[in-house]
Amino acid sequence: MLADRVGGLISIIFGGLSLYEALRLYPTSLSFYVGDHIMPGVIGIGLIVLGLLAVFVKGQSFKVEYPDRQMMLKIAGIFGVLLGYCVLLYYLGFAIATFLISIALFRIIGSYNYRKSVLFSAIQTVCVYAIFVYWLNMPFPGGIFNF
Numbered sequence: 001m002l003a004d005r006v007g008g009l010i011s012i013i014f015g016g017l018s019l020y021e022a023l024r025l026y027p028t029s030l031s032f033y034v035g036d037h038i039m040p041g042v043i044g045i046g047l048i049v050l051g052l053l054a055v056f057v058k059g060q061s062f063k064v065e066y067p068d069r070q071m072m073l074k075i076a077g078i079f080g081v082l083l084g085y086c087v088l089l090y091y092l093g094f095a096i097a098t099f100l101i102s103i104a105l106f107r108i109i110g111s112y113n114y115r116k117s118v119l120f121s122a123i124q125t126v127c128v129y130a131i132f133v134y135w136l137n138m139p140f141p142g143g144i145f146n147f
Helices: 002-028 038-056 069-092 094-110 114-135
Strands: none
Touching (some): 002 038, 094 114
16 A cells, blocks of 8 residues: 555654654763663654554555544544643642543543542542652642642
8 A cells, every 4th residue: 555655654754863863862861771862762763663564564455434423422522621621720720620521531431420430530530649749749730729
């Protein structure tokens, strides 16, 4: 398939650019395993390997099936909820906004009832808050309640 080969060549080009950046950053590193060159190097190697696979390995043909109306409404609902999260995050802060938005996402994506959605949302919010705020000391927006 021509599209796979073209995509593979583009991937190889971007992988080469990423490796070039890794080589350019290497002299400023502390060692081979520590420094700013690691991530561009790993990404460059991955892009080149996957690009070579796309160019030389024959892909399979498939028929595209577009989602039905119900699935499109779910997708639009997810985008709407995530947009609302951006707004709520500023006003309510991380903990409350994450709790409320997670309830909606568990309902939309997982089709859970309200009881399970509230329970899973509470567990998720507590775990994420504990990991990022207490363990990693990352500051998150407190909102109007400063929580």
